[in-house]
Amino acid sequence: MTARGAKSNPRNNPFTLGPTDATCTGMSEQTVGVAQMQHPLVRRLLAGNPSPFTYTGTQTYLVGTRDVAVIDPGPDLPEHVDAIVAAIGDARVRAIVCTHTHRDHSPAAAELKARTGAPIIGCAPLALDDAGPRADASFDRDYSPDEAMGEGGTIAGDGWTLQAVHTPGHTSNHICYALPEAGALFTGDHVMGWSTSVVVPPDGNMGHYLESLERLQAREQDSVYYSAHGDPIERPQRFVRGLVGHRKQREGQILRLLERDVALIPDMVQQMYVGVDPRLHTAAGLSVLAHLIDLETRGIVRRDDTLWSLAA
Numbered sequence: 001m002t003a004r005g006a007k008s009n010p011r012n013n014p015f016t017l018g019p020t021d022a023t024c025t026g027m028s029e030q031t032v033g034v035a036q037m038q039h040p041l042v043r044r045l046l047a048g049n050p051s052p053f054t055y056t057g058t059q060t061y062l063v064g065t066r067d068v069a070v071i072d073p074g075p076d077l078p079e080h081v082d083a084i085v086a087a088i089g090d091a092r093v094r095a096i097v098c099t100h101t102h103r104d105h106s107p108a109a110a111e112l113k114a115r116t117g118a119p120i121i122g123c124a125p126l127a128l129d130d131a132g133p134r135a136d137a138s139f140d141r142d143y144s145p146d147e148a149m150g151e152g153g154t155i156a157g158d159g160w161t162l163q164a165v166h167t168p169g170h171t172s173n174h175i176c177y178a179l180p181e182a183g184a185l186f187t188g189d190h191v192m193g194w195s196t197s198v199v200v201p202p203d204g205n206m207g208h209y210l211e212s213l214e215r216l217q218a219r220e221q222d223s224v225y226y227s228a229h230g231d232p233i234e235r236p237q238r239f240v241r242g243l244v245g246h247r248k249q250r251e252g253q254i255l256r257l258l259e260r261d262v263a264l265i266p267d268m269v270q271q272m273y274v275g276v277d278p279r280l281h282t283a284a285g286l287s288v289l290a291h292l293i294d295l296e297t298r299g300i301v302r303r304d305d306t307l308w309s310l311a312a
């Protein structure tokens with residue numbers, strides 16, 4: 001899941017940076033279910049699940065030629081699984097790999113495993129803690145990997161290697177996968193080609209999200225990002241710097257509102273998202289909440305029930 005309730009036009013999306021900040025390669029034509037070559041080792045396949053949450057739909061990636069890994073098999077749509085199986089052809093499937101367990105990413109893993117016999121090796125199932133469920137209906141609770149990858153874990157095939165880079169924030173179990181042979185990083189929903197990520201508490205964590213962005217900024221070996229929604233991102237470190245700047249800007253806005261004793265999230269949203277469709281305000285409010293929780297963790301703000309204020 002990406003931007004809840006946000007329109008697919010980035011200009012109308014409160015989470016987007018706007019087209020001028022993006023360093024994408026530009027919108028490319030893409031037909032649902034038809035594999036598209038991105039690099040000799042990388043093909044992508046668009047699922048037929050376009051929505052305000054998923055942009056044109058989920059991008060499933062096939063890595064390798066003679067043997068392959070399938071990254072983010074996507075939603076449980078029979079025609080999408082058929083398209084993946086057709087794109088695999090005679091190749092052996094080494095692994096089915098998920099970046100995280102939102103319902104537009106992992107549910108097809110089980111069916112693809114049943115049809116190919118390949119193991120599911122990827123992110124951990126979502127952790128549920130004692131304080132109550134951390135996950136809402138957007139999570140795939142049935143996801144059950146044969147092997148959960150930790151930081152630095154690898155999967156290798158003929159001429160390719162995938163390395164796990166743990167990037168919590170959008171979700172606590174989010175993993176990006178590096179493909180050094182292509183200077184590429186598969187970024188799932190952590191960094192996307194069409195919009196900034198939605199960070200929804202309690203599983204989403206703004207502090208972790210920002211730390212994970214900083215981790216990627218330090219990875220100078222990556223020359224292209226393949227995200228789960230939207231087109232490839234070139235000059236990715238610059239793109240990530242823009243994302244960090246966008247969040248710092250939002251945080252600054254919140255602090256200025258708190259200085260003026262604006263204490264309720266809906267009032268903050270009114271002033272921060274001027275001109276944005278009110279139907280998107282719930283999603284915007286969750287993003288503001290994620291920032292406030294982060295500021296609270298850092299001792300900068302405090303809360304009294306639904307009222308927020310600067311810490312003394």
Ligand SMILES: [Zn+2]
Nearest residue numbers: 001002102189
């Ligand atoms: Zn997601």
